[in-house]
Amino acid sequence: MQSLSRPRPPMIALATLLAVMASLLFPGPAHASPAVQYTNPVAAQRADPHIFRHTDGYYYFTATAPEYDRIVLRRATTIQGLSSAAETVIWRKHSSGEMGAHIWAPEIHFINGKWYVYFAAGRADDVWRIRMYVLESSAANPLSGPWTERGRITTPWDTFSLDATTFVTNGVRYLLWAQQEPGISTNSNLYIARMGANPWTITGTTTRLTVPTLAWETRGYKVAEGPAVLERNGRRFLTYSASATDANYCLGMLTSSASSDPLQASSWTKGANPVFATSAATGQYGPGHNSFTVSEDGQSDILVYHDRNYRDISGDPLNDPNRRTRVQKVYWRADGTPDFGIPVPDGATPVRLMSYDRPGYALRHWDYRVRPEANVSPLADSQFRLVTGLSGSGTVSLESTNFPGYFLRHRNHEAWVERNDGSTLFRADASFTRRTGLAGSGTVSLESVNFPGYYLRHRADLAWVEADDGTSAFRSSASFLLE
Structure with a gap:
């Protein structure tokens, strides 16, 4: 299997430029098309x-x-x-x-x-x-x-x-x-x-x-x-x-x-x-x-x-x-x-998790870490299959499209895409409860199974699983549109 590691581009100026471009191309959260799954x-x-x-x-x-x-x-x-x-x-x-x-x-x-x-x-x-x-x-x-x-x-x-x-x-x-x-x-x-x-x-x-x-x-x-x-x-x-x-x-x-x-x-x-x-x-x-x-x-x-x-x-x-x-x-x-x-x-076709508060940004894996990015290339780095949760029914897990068997999981509150090792801990870390988005109707939020009240969110150009502090900033960064 090829490595998930890739050369990392300069991020500060590029991220700023992409954010400006995205705001022009995608004027609001409604830019994401509804999830199409077959x-x-x-x-x-x-x-x-x-x-x-x-x-x-x-x-x-x-x-x-x-x-x-x-x-x-x-x-x-x-x-x-x-x-x-x-x-x-x-x-x-x-x-x-x-x-x-x-x-x-x-x-x-x-x-x-x-x-x-x-x-x-x-x-x-x-x-x-x-x-x-x-x-x-x-x-x-x-x-x-x-x-x-x-x-x-x-x-x-x-x-x-x-x-x-x-x-x-x-x-x-x-x-x-x-x-x-x-x-x-x-x-x-x-x-x-x-x-x-x-x-x-x-x-x-x-x-x-x-x-x-x-x-x-x-x-x-x-x-x-x-x-x-x-x-x-x-x-x-x-x-x-x-x-x-x-x-x-x-x-x-x-x-x-x-x-x-x-x-x-x-x-x-x-x-x-x-x-x-x-x-x-x-x-x-x-x-x-x-x-x-x-x-x-x-x-x-x-x-x-x-x-x-x-x-x-x-x-x-x-x-x-x-x-x-x-x-x-x-x-x-x-x-x-x-x-x-x-x-x-x-099986089920994948979706992308599009940021609610950073229009045009999708969660993707890079060097095993998960982060939001605009104009993701290759596309499959930002595609995940929503499958029955590894910890059991009633939960969901997010499986990488181009690395089947690898799942989005949290480790020390950081979000990674890693191979399922079959352990009880991994299954729990990679399982979420799908909720109506904290930012409101039309979005989704993913609550950690083994840390109730903790949600997948993006912060500082990376993705984390953190406790809901009740702020509008948290609710927005922990809400996604499925595309």
Whole structure:
């Protein structure tokens, strides 16, 4: 396991600067989004997941089934509800010819009053002749159908193509997809074109957006696929998947101004490093082929993706059925860019404890100590899983996200993140009673189990467990917003 120790930056001037920046960016305690918590995985043996939130109050979920022979659909009023929702087969592969094999990566969209499913398929007699196809339904409930085949999406080349998705920006609808272009020695690149007279036709210029050339894009295979767009803060963020579909699979990102022409390749800038990748610490391997949705309250963007919970695969990864659908919250940096963090451990998704009286500051671990800090990097240093308390039911413990098995505990009244040694003392030191925040409704406070009346709070740029002295300063510093 890597050390928790990191180089320590100069703190006095930096802390002051960050406090000023935070006060400008986050004018009050209400800056923190409500805590969004789910339990992963959402669905076993479902890869390339796509979750679409519709205006009818339902989330619609489709994904690749490991048999590669059908398109499935679920719906529920919550994201977590998709885990137990009944699954309907809305379409099956043909017994011969086109759309007869490798039914991959379906996406469901609602366009101009109708439902559309984009998917990739091979031929029954040539399974690797993968092309993109579209289904259409006018039914109010797409699980009940019926569905009409609208045929193949025609692109400039009759070559391997897949992972079609669609988005609207500045009032114009576009298609994004992955394709193998003649003359370029890659498995797939990313392309964009404007949609034509209907949702299965493109028109005008086709633009190549990126070719996989970087080391993390070319492990096993030279791949750029699975595009997805998130537009926020005056910019477009286009995530895509790279490399082979084993533990090397990861997400890269292109960025453009929201006011720019997306058909101009020069509008987009590729990040030099992956934005989401395997985490051996959390036991998550090959995260990728993502989509985006929003939380039930509409306040948080949610990253939807698949991965495996083991590294070693026997044979071709495409024949391994155990990619699972997972979700976690997208956080936003002060500069307006998304921070996906790391694929979090299985089980309950983590939260951040945001300071009530120092807006923009989160509790994080650094050299094992816990302290408040703005703009935490890496993000996972400030993420904790709220789990059943080590000292028993009715209590909670805070487990480090990037160091599972390490918990926030107090020692000599100082707050640390340390490995659970199994002792009675550690379990008590790392257990808290969750209370309504001492600062009032909307916040939480954490009272020590073995020192009743003592609360987790921050003071002098560190975190402590100290006795409530009844002052407003204490109540504020011992209250947190869960984000």
